[in-house]
Amino acid sequence: MRNSLIVVVLVSVVLLMSVSAFSQGLGTQFPQDRAARPQRPEIPFEEAPRNAEGRVMIGPPEGGTGLWVGSGGLSVTSHEEVPYQPWAADLVTYRRSSPLEPHTRCKPSGGPRQWLTPYGAELLEVPELERVFIFDIGGPHTYREIFMDGRDHPEDVAPSYYGHSVGRWEGDTLIIDSVGYNERFWMDRGRSPHTEDLHMIERLTRADMNSMTYEITIDDPNVYTEPWTGELGMRWMADRELFEYICQDNNFAKDIMIGVEDDVDRSRIVP
Secondary structure, eight states, X not given: OHHHHHHHHHXXXXXXXXXXXXXXXXXXXXOSSGGGSOOOOOOOOOOOOBOTTSOBOSSOOTTOOEEEEEEEEEEEOSSSXXXXXXXXXXXXXXXXXXXXXXXXXXOOOOGGGGTOSTTOEEEEEEGGGTEEEEEEOSTTOOEEEEEOSSOOOOSSOOOXXXXXXXXXXXXXXXXXXXXXXXXXXXXSSSSOOOOTTOEEEEEEEEEETTEEEEEEEEEOTTTBSSOEEEEEEEEEEETOOOOOOOGGGOOOOGGGTTSOOOOOOGGGOOO
């Protein structure tokens, strides 16, 4: 009897050690804490690609593919804090406490929110059409058109999600001037409300092959006491392409879609 008890105890100890080792192995494969993930390897410096005229290309080099994705969030650069009017500050507080964001309900998003997706977006220059296109992958899976032919904004613009955008080059910086927005989207994750009087100027400067600076000036006198500027870093994801994305089938963030907490482990979702 005593020997049998010793055998049972030994078997139990071995089983517990095996389960522990197996769990640790799972933890190595699928770390629950983002801080425990392996760090992204450092990418060696590489000059930005240039076209035949010598101007920097904001998309992939000839024959290549790639996407841009925003790193972090939009940081304010012109003020210590966003110069809200009182009602707008209250709206921001409400949005942050109840973030039912339109983007997660498959609505297009103008401005910086277009880049703040784990799937990235494609910047495509089409010189023959004198256009630049920004193709979304996540969210609505649609595109934004920027006219590069020197035209002005129409006098009467029908409000839309992406507005009316005209662009020009200043050196290696693409400057996009946009008006005609509707009020049905958030241009970031709730920090920056706007009205149909929004005037947005975006500046995209590619520093090297793998990084680009996105600067934005927001002017909406209905919301802010004065114009303000912000900045967003963007990183290049080489050898990536657009893929089919059905927004309604891929909404994992139920808490910011319909206000219900979900049990999805986002650390296992790979862009």
